[in-house]
Amino acid sequence: MLQVNRRPESLVDVKMHYCPGCGHGIVHRLVAEVMDELKIRERTIGVAPVGCAVFADHYFNCDMIQGPHGRGPAIATGIKRSKPQCIVFSYQGDGDLASIGMAETIHSAGRSENITIIFINNAIYGMTGGQMAPTTLVGQKATTCPLGRDPKVNGYPIRVCELLAQLDGSRYLERTSIHTAAHVIKAKKAIKKAFQCQIDGKGFSLVEVLSTCPTNMGISPLDACKFVQEKLLPQYPLGVFKDSDGGMNNVSRN
Amino acid sequence: MGEKLLMKGNDAMAEGAVRAGCRFFAGYPITPQNEVPEYMSWRLPQAGGAFIQAESEVAAINMLYGSAATGIRCMTSSSSPGISLKQEGISYAAGADLPIFFANVVRGGPGLGNIAGAQGDYFQSVRGGGHGDYRTFVMAPDSVEEMGNFPLHCYAVAEKYRIPAMILTDGVLGQMMEPLEFKFPEVDPKKLSEPDWALGECRGRKNRLVGSYDLYEGRLEVMTLNRAKRYAEIEAKEVMFEAQQCDDAQIVLVAYGISARACGAALKMARAEGLKVGLFRPITLWPFPKKQLRELADRVQGFLVVEMSLGQMVDDVRLATEFRAPVHLHARPSGVTPTGEEILKKIKDTLKAGKGECVCCK
Numbered sequence: 001m002l003q004v005n006r007r008p009e010s011l012v013d014v015k016m017h018y019c020p021g022c023g024h025g026i027v028h029r030l031v032a033e034v035m036d037e038l039k040i041r042e043r044t045i046g047v048a049p050v051g052c053a054v055f056a057d058h059y060f061n062c063d064m065i066q067g068p069h070g071r072g073p074a075i076a077t078g079i080k081r082s083k084p085q086c087i088v089f090s091y092q093g094d095g096d097l098a099s100i101g102m103a104e105t106i107h108s109a110g111r112s113e114n115i116t117i118i119f120i121n122n123a124i125y126g127m128t129g130g131q132m133a134p135t136t137l138v139g140q141k142a143t144t145c146p147l148g149r150d151p152k153v154n155g156y157p158i159r160v161c162e163l164l165a166q167l168d169g170s171r172y173l174e175r176t177s178i179h180t181a182a183h184v185i186k187a188k189k190a191i192k193k194a195f196q197c198q199i200d201g202k203g204f205s206l207v208e209v210l211s212t213c214p215t216n217m218g219i220s221p222l223d224a225c226k227f228v229q230e231k232l233l234p235q236y237p238l239g240v241f242k243d244s245d246g247g248m249n250n251v252s253r254n
Numbered sequence: 255m256g257e258k259l260l261m262k263g264n265d266a267m268a269e270g271a272v273r274a275g276c277r278f279f280a281g282y283p284i285t286p287q288n289e290v291p292e293y294m295s296w297r298l299p300q301a302g303g304a305f306i307q308a309e310s311e312v313a314a315i316n317m318l319y320g321s322a323a324t325g326i327r328c329m330t331s332s333s334s335p336g337i338s339l340k341q342e343g344i345s346y347a348a349g350a351d352l353p354i355f356f357a358n359v360v361r362g363g364p365g366l367g368n369i370a371g372a373q374g375d376y377f378q379s380v381r382g383g384g385h386g387d388y389r390t391f392v393m394a395p396d397s398v399e400e401m402g403n404f405p406l407h408c409y410a411v412a413e414k415y416r417i418p419a420m421i422l423t424d425g426v427l428g429q430m431m432e433p434l435e436f437k438f439p440e441v442d443p444k445k446l447s448e449p450d451w452a453l454g455e456c457r458g459r460k461n462r463l464v465g466s467y468d469l470y471e472g473r474l475e476v477m478t479l480n481r482a483k484r485y486a487e488i489e490a491k492e493v494m495f496e497a498q499q500c501d502d503a504q505i506v507l508v509a510y511g512i513s514a515r516a517c518g519a520a521l522k523m524a525r526a527e528g529l530k531v532g533l534f535r536p537i538t539l540w541p542f543p544k545k546q547l548r549e550l551a552d553r554v555q556g557f558l559v560v561e562m563s564l565g566q567m568v569d570d571v572r573l574a575t576e577f578r579a580p581v582h583l584h585a586r587p588s589g590v591t592p593t594g595e596e597i598l599k600k601i602k603d604t605l606k607a608g609k610g611e612c613v614c615c616k
Binding site: 012041042043045047048054057058060061062063064065066067068071074075076077078079080081082083085086103104106107111 | 277278280304306308309310312313314316317318319320321322323324326328342343346350453454455456457461462463464465466467
């Protein structure tokens with residue numbers, strides 16, 4: 001019998017805890033498929049965040065570490081500098097990466113740390129129950145802005161890829177989405193490019209993935225995909241924001 | 255080994271860590287510990303290691319969390335306000351059983367305080383510091399020589415029991431120069447065996463996890479109780495102290511770090527005057543030399559604790575001695591180093607007061 005699909009070797013064969021319609025499962029699989037295809041599973045170390053993906057350390061079939069909220073890029077830095085032969089990735093949500101961990105995010109990019117960050121942007125806090133994220137849209141309701149995000153009170157959402165693109169140290173930055181099958185395929189290509197960037201010793205890479213959180217938005221999985229298409233895409237345009245070997249600034253390192 | 259060197263305390267501590275096998279350092283500038291990252295910035299690359307000036311103390315301790323998880327010897331250092339920022343990462347390292355090593359070159363506090371040597375971070379060091387139930391192995395050097403030789407012992411204890419280890423020193427010891435000798439052969443990190451929990455290449459083995467959480471009811475308690483067994487073993491086996499002229503002493507001074515040096519001067523003057531004074535110096539602050547102080551308590555007229563704080567270790571001396579002898583306090587908080595003369599005066603007050611009366615509040 002012809003086997004046309006299987007679980008990637010880089011994923012552990014366990015049931016994931018994610019809610020129906022959540023994007024984490026898809027992105028986990030994409031990262032795992034990329035690890036398989038690049039044959040890096042046996043030398044990859046992943047950093048799990050605080051947030052819904054905290055249990056990612058139990059899902060990826062490579063060495064994993066779980067650390068404090070937002071500190072993934074710092075932890076990944078310590079690992080990479082201690083084990084330069086390893087491929088190191090940090091998997092983070094929007095609150096983790098763009099709120100509490102913004103300093104670590106910017107400075108790891110500034111140092112052009114040779115690590116890869118997978119950044120899940122679903123515009124809301126998931127694990128804690130639907131609070132406002134730094135990426136929550138203006139007018140979007142959350143449990144800490146029940147009437148919708150009001151710029152006079154809560155300010156404006158942050159565009160991470162655009163922010164990091166200004167830094168000389170960032171090497172590969174792309175924003176993708178997983179709300180349709182076509183977008184999933186593109187997201188995988190971006191993730192593969194980001195890991196390749198690290199393998200080639202070019203420096204800091206980050207892939208932002210627009211994702212869905214039907215549970216905390218109180219909508220169906222299909223409506224969550226529609227929300228990404230209609231609301232998130234205009235605020236967070238997809239595309240490659242940086243694809244550089246650093247030019248004059250390139251200090252190729254492992 | 256064997257060579258006499260003249261070094262600043264901070265430099266000695268950094269060099270001692272490198273000779274003990276440290277190959278990764280992350281730190282952030284703060285006075286009076288700046289010599290440590292400055293020294294590491296050239297010394298570690300020379301030794302084949304890596305140095306990072308982190309964007310904050312928070313980032314530095316988390317870089318250490320990552321580095322220690324790969325099983326290598328690493329270090330961070332800071333001074334009081336920066337150590338407060340590191341507490342999150344220290345708690346995570348304790349929870350993940352990572353043998354991190356760090357140093358606090360204490361300055362005057364609270365808040366921004368000042369940059370003079372102080373001892374106000376005793377509670378923070380020996381009572382956990384960060385959130386949750388955990389212990390840190392704490393060593394308090396009183397000389398540049400001990401600053402240089404203690405990192406090796408910190409690594410040994412941290413790795414044996416898988417707990418965070420620290421050197422609690424202060425701005426005076428960090429800044430002053432003294433002759434020293436590194437009393438151990440330089441460690442080649444390549445010859446250290448890789449721990450069976452270290453992250454790296456999972457080729458041919460099951461993948462490994464490092465972390466501090468468990469949400470299943472009761473399992474976290476089991477993890478913590480297992481850690482407590484190791485804590486008990488440390489308390490039984492790893493206590494270090496120095497007792498000077500305590501055998502016939504009526505009054506025993508109790509002090510650690512730079513305070514103990516000032517007490518040493520007072521001890522000499524007191525003995526020259528024929529006063530029966532001794533000096534008890536805890537070298538490990540956790541585990542605290544409870545048993546030894548308890549034994550002394552039945553033999554002496556009283557204790558005089560000298561601290562550069564409002565009095566923090568004095569609580570541990572009182573707990574250890576079970577109030578079997580009066581425990582007096584001479585406290586100089588927020589960046590003031592006591593002189594031998596003022597301690598001598600306090601010794602005389604204490605002797606005059608006899609049992610039962612307290613001289614602390616005068």
